[in-house]
Amino acid sequence: MMKRSVRPLFSVLLVFAAAAATLCFRIIVSGAFGDILSISDTEATEKAPSVFNSALLSSAAVDLAEKSLRQNVEQLVDMDFRSDNFNRQRSFLSAGRYRLDTGSRSVRRGPMDLRSPEFYTLWLKFRRYLRDWWRHRRFDPDVMFEIVNVLKTVNMTGGLGSRRKYRTCAVVGNSGILLKRNLGGEIDSHEFVIRLNNARIGGYERFVGSKTSLSFMNSNILHLCSRRGGCFCHPYGEKVPIMMYMSQPVHFLDYALCNSSHKSPLIITDPKLDVLCARIIKYYSIKRYLKQTGKPLETWSSVHGGSEFHYSSGMQAIMFALGICDKVSIYGFGKSDSAKHHYHTNQKKELSLHDYEAEYDLYEDLVNNPVAIPFVSDKFKFPPVTIHR
Structure with a gap:
């Protein structure tokens, strides 16, 4: 056994030895790996995603239309067609109000009796x-990972019917800037071409091309198409699939009526994608508003239409393309003082319920800084994006 007189001295030596070993280890680590650690920190700083403002994220996550939308859905499910909320809904195509036609007409005949067995069958659907x-x-x-499943369940073009993504995709907007360059041939060279809201291409082929793989629209377009015989809504041909987001829940009546008569697939966007798009564009809009005005965050809503604020069809079409394409090219998005708002119409004014400038900020980030885009899973890899102006 160790003598008692030696124990204190041994303990002191043991403490000093441990301290010396720790100090040496730290010096070795600092000297041997100091350069590596500093390089890693630098790379992390360069590659790390932008720091999202928590207040903006929280505000963008709030759906101002949630309460009214829920009430609307409940009324429709209960078949309360005579309520003021049903008969008076704001159109996303107009700032005015209009009496809503339920789309209650037969494909082969005139207006459908709301008390008829035919309408009851339609209502069940x-x-x-x-x-x-x-x-x-x-x-x-994670909804961006699920978008490619559309290719598996729907025969989009050429019998693909698989999860393979398209090599190149073109999303063609409707801006008048398209008339400045002859990009039609370039657009048609893409494997998959998405067009918006039934924009006319006849007579504009050298500017906008003629190939269409998918017609993307908001449900207001189908609502208008359902008034025509056979629900005709095929400016690009009857075999071109149509995809739409539901801008008003009541438009599911039009979908129920027209779906069976369409020769090509009539597809509704994933509602989870709708929610994601709403959050993203609201974030960019608030961020831009605060930067430009310096006003309190609470004032954004009153300036941007409150519960009516909405992403554009083009914005969601681009988000859809990001999920099904290896490379995305964007045409006809942007504006110029010397160009019409739409290349195929005489519309002069933008819709106030959209913040196009905020959407352009999003597109720039898609090209140059995709890690700055909020709400999308970190695991999702954005494909390369090119904007043609």
């Missing part, structure tokens, strides 16, 4: 579609 849509309408940052 409508309610099923609406309930399913509402049940899945939630935020999911």
